[in-house]
Amino acid sequence: MARGGKAKNLRQSELARHLANNPLLTDEELAGMFGVSIQTIRLDRSELQIPELRERMKTALQASRPVRSLGSDELVGELLDIQVGHYGVSMLKIGPEMSFRKNLVARGHHLFAQANSLAVAVIDAEVALTGAARVLFKLPVKAGDLVMARAEVSSQRGNKTVVKVISRVQEAIVFEGIFTVFTLHEEGNQ
Amino acid sequence: MARGGKAKNLRQSELARHLANNPLLTDEELAGMFGVSIQTIRLDRSELQIPELRERMKTALQASRPVRSLGSDELVGELLDIQVGHYGVSMLKIGPEMSFRKNLVARGHHLFAQANSLAVAVIDAEVALTGAARVLFKLPVKAGDLVMARAEVSSQRGNKTVVKVISRVQEAIVFEGIFTVFTLHEEGNQ
DNA sequence: GTTATAATTAGTACCAGGTACTAAATTATT
């Protein structure tokens, strides 16, 4: 091949795609997949500014840890301020992985998760569970946005607490929710 | 040191703790931290059956990926059946990482995410966004449970569609939601 | 068909972070 370099471009974009999906692929494996030499893969990577395996693993690990986008952790987002029993504030940075691919609008359940976990965190009890919620997605949130959620306990009777959460992106209200949370005193299972 | 080996035991348990918190530490760094030689660290690791850096990174990455408990994918759960515009069914297996550590009860937003993403998937449009939702968490769901969500389009006027979602664990209704979803025709950004 | 250039492949020296092994030195215990 020469000047055109269509095969090269195609291979490189495929390569970038593969590595984005699976950062654990070695140059040798990639060379096998594309039927080219290891050196070619290394040239491709250097042209595409894609670092080596170990670096990719590191960044992939770091990306998967600190943001705690959703899933394993108790709180979704970063807790900025809290006064248990009264209010709490958390911040969530919307990443592209939290958004629809087509338009990069954040998927609703991420905003819900931030608000829900904040509402539960604000409750002054060992164990608290959401019993009901009413939510409004007032404006679309886009990847890159920083969502600030503020939860306030608005009433508390017995084991039933109502928490209001308002989430903003730069002053604009993007989400509102009213969460009814029930507290359980230990052994709160069934 | 000899028979007792208190210093050794202490160092080894500390080492295990450190590596659990941060799998990226090299033997050299660990040797520095504990003031011993690299060889000692390697002996410790082999006695503790702790693999080398690269392996640790791999397993840490895999642990953070495959479940996709929430985040990157378009649909939360596994799509079992769908008739776009009418109904959809999805299944979600609740893992311990989706639950509160204290009582292994699933955190509400996972059920919400399953229902929300299913409601959006069921809509017959390029782009659909949740505008509002009313949800009820009727029974606690525990780690290990298989949640079946069924979404049905209950009304459609203009760009506004109402979808009802009912989630069950073995016949028992654990979640109900009414989602108001708005469709956008391309370029649906702002 | 020849030629200039792009693209690919080969080869070498070097590096980090290891494994696996052998052997020596150190330290604690009795």
Add this chain to the structure above:
DNA sequence: AATAATTTAGTACCTGGTACTAATTATAAC
């Protein structure tokens, strides 16, 4: 002092690279 546990040293080898130089092959343009 003798013995056993522990630690350190040293060597050969491995993977998955970087960085560099040089040779080879393909292709478009003339």
